[in-house]
Amino acid sequence: MYLLNDETALIQTLDFFTPIVDDPYLFGQIAAANSLSDVYAMGGKPLTAMNIVTFPVCKLSAEVLLAILSGGQQKIAEAGAVMVGGHTIDDDEPKYGLSVTGVAPPAKILTNAGARPGDVLILTKAVGTGVLYTALRAELFPQGVAAAAQSMAQLNRYAAEVMAHFPVHACTDITGFGLLGHAYEMASASEVDLEIDSRAIPLLPEAAEAAEVGLIPAGAYANREYLKSVEFHSAVPVNLQDLLFDPQTSGGLLISLPGCEASGFLQQARAAGVLVAACIGSVTGKGTGKIHVK
Amino acid sequence: MSNELKSKLVELNCQGLACPQPVIMTKKALEQKPAEMTVLVDNLAAKENVAKFAASSGYGVSIENADGIYRLNLLAKQTAVNVAAGKELAADSEAPAILLGRNTLGTGSEELGAILMKSFFVSLLELSQLPRAVMLINSGVYLAVTDSPVLQPLQELSRRGVAVMVCGTCLDYFSLKEKLAVGEVTNMYSILRELTRAGNTITL
Numbered sequence: 228m229y230l231l232n233d234e235t236a237l238i239q240t241l242d243f244f245t246p247i248v249d250d251p252y253l254f255g256q257i258a259a260a261n262s263l264s265d266v267y268a269m270g271g272k273p274l275t276a277m278n279i280v281t282f283p284v285c286k287l288s289a290e291v292l293l294a295i296l297s298g299g300q301q302k303i304a305e306a307g308a309v310m311v312g313g314h315t316i317d318d319d320e321p322k323y324g325l326s327v328t329g330v331a332p333p334a335k336i337l338t339n340a341g342a343r344p345g346d347v348l349i350l351t352k353a354v355g356t357g358v359l360y361t362a363l364r365a366e367l368f369p370q371g372v373a374a375a376a377q378s379m380a381q382l383n384r385y386a387a388e389v390m391a392h393f394p395v396h397a398c399t400d401i402t403g404f405g406l407l408g409h410a411y412e413m414a415s416a417s418e419v420d421l422e423i424d425s426r427a428i429p430l431l432p433e434a435a436e437a438a439e440v441g442l443i444p445a446g447a448y449a450n451r452e453y454l455k456s457v458e459f460h461s462a463v464p465v466n467l468q469d470l471l472f473d474p475q476t477s478g479g480l481l482i483s484l485p486g487c488e489a490s491g492f493l494q495q496a497r498a499a500g501v502l503v504a505a506c507i508g509s510v511t512g513k514g515t516g517k518i519h520v521k
Numbered sequence: 522m523s524n525e526l527k528s529k530l531v532e533l534n535c536q537g538l539a540c541p542q543p544v545i546m547t548k549k550a551l552e553q554k555p556a557e558m559t560v561l562v563d564n565l566a567a568k569e570n571v572a573k574f575a576a577s578s579g580y581g582v583s584i585e586n587a588d589g590i591y592r593l594n595l596l597a598k599q600t601a602v603n604v605a606a607g608k609e610l611a612a613d614s615e616a617p618a619i620l621l622g623r624n625t626l627g628t629g630s631e632e633l634g635a636i637l638m639k640s641f642f643v644s645l646l647e648l649s650q651l652p653r654a655v656m657l658i659n660s661g662v663y664l665a666v667t668d669s670p671v672l673q674p675l676q677e678l679s680r681r682g683v684a685v686m687v688c689g690t691c692l693d694y695f696s697l698k699e700k701l702a703v704g705e706v707t708n709m710y711s712i713l714r715e716l717t718r719a720g721n722t723i724t725l
Binding site for chain 2: 361362364365439440441442443444445447448459461462463464465466
């Protein structure tokens with residue numbers, strides 16, 4: 228983030244990764260949505276994007292590359308941004324993503340620090356993409372896998388536009404550290420403790436079943452190992468716990484806002500097409516980033 | 522990968538394989554409905570995942586850990602009660618469940634209590650009817666970790682289809698999660714389900 232002048236802060240972000248779905252166009256959409264997400268999480272609007280591409284020219288055809296880039300372009304256009312170039316190199320496996328420049332009024336920039344006691348936590352996308360990606364590789368739970376792909380391809384734009392109308396205190400997007408990992412980062416930066424209701428968390432279809440049969444990525448265990456400040460009520464089933472540590476790709480926004488604003492926010496979010504948005508917990512008081520999950 | 526049939530025992534070597542290969546291979550092997558099977562893995566995620574898969578497929582799981590190689594011994598459950606998934610098939614409601622709230626038996630002398638606990642498990646194996654479940658809470662979870670004096674009889678019980686249920690909250694409290702060597706990590710809800718089923722519970 229860079230303060231250009233009193234009215235404008237520049238936001239710069241980039242991300243890219245290997246395919247997580249078989250369809251190249253869908254992969255392009257997901258990778259682009261993922262790269263654009265950070266700008267939305269900071270309360271900004273994307274302006275321009277550049278493609279970052281690695282591609283095995285000898286192994287895959289040009290049509291595949293074209294499909295990936297078309298998927299990316301669709302998302303960039305949907306975000307109201309402009310694709311201004313990019314760079315491609317030859318590599319053993321394909322990777323795709325974007326470098327994005329966005330803007331925000333400095334007074335409206337959101338970080339993950341600033342959550343306050345009395346705030347409610349809202350999550351705008353369902354959880355379970357890591358588990359369902361593992362299911363994809365095991366050729367199981369195809370319905371869940373398809374739902375996960377659609378969810379990952381959604382832009383956080385619509386949730387971010389609703390945020391602009393509310394006095395949001397803190398925001399972060401949910402990615403590789405899982406819901407609890409990013410919630411911990413927010414809580415620790417804000418110097419508060421959180422309570423999360425495991426039963427309120429929106430889950431992708433078949434994610435719970437996939438977690439129950441052990442289709443859990445190694446990253447979920449790494450996240451669980453790293454996060455020592457999370458305490459579970461004894462009734463939270465293991466598969467649900469695993470989902471809360473599940474690393475997400477192109478996840479939703481985790482928003483901390485005053486409790487009295489929550490129902491208004493949810494109403495507007497759902498009207499804007501963010502149907503899954505739900506209250507998942509609250510900021511219980513000043514603290515050190517402890518999270519109690521009931 | 523090796524898939525040798527030793528009499529009726531199938532051993533699946535999943536060492537060196539990344540997730541979800543160990544689960545996929547275990548799934549394929551369990552489709553043949555073996556009475557028992559052993560799976561070898563070399564990392565924590567694979568161990569957890571194969572154990573979860575096996576449990577959800579109606580197999581009791583006991584785990585040995587030697588030099589970073591996990592040996593998961595799977596045994597088809599006689600009672601076919603799948604506590605993890607909450608599914609109940611034909612249940613042997615006559616066999617009691619045993620709830621152990623500590624790792625010693627009786628009060629008066631801790632040393633004697635430990636000796637009694639060893640003797641208790643050895644005798645338990647000789648009963649004509651095994652309990653349907655052994656539930657471990659509070660310091661009872663020490664009985665299920667790698668250096669437990671009753672690890673062998675507990676593993677044998679698990680092999681024979683007795684559900685060994687180890688309280689996860691307790692394992693965390695005593696920082697024993699990584700040392701669990703037998704049974705499934707469960708929570709109070711699952712333990713309560715077991716306690717309130719038909720059949721006696723013996724609390725020691």
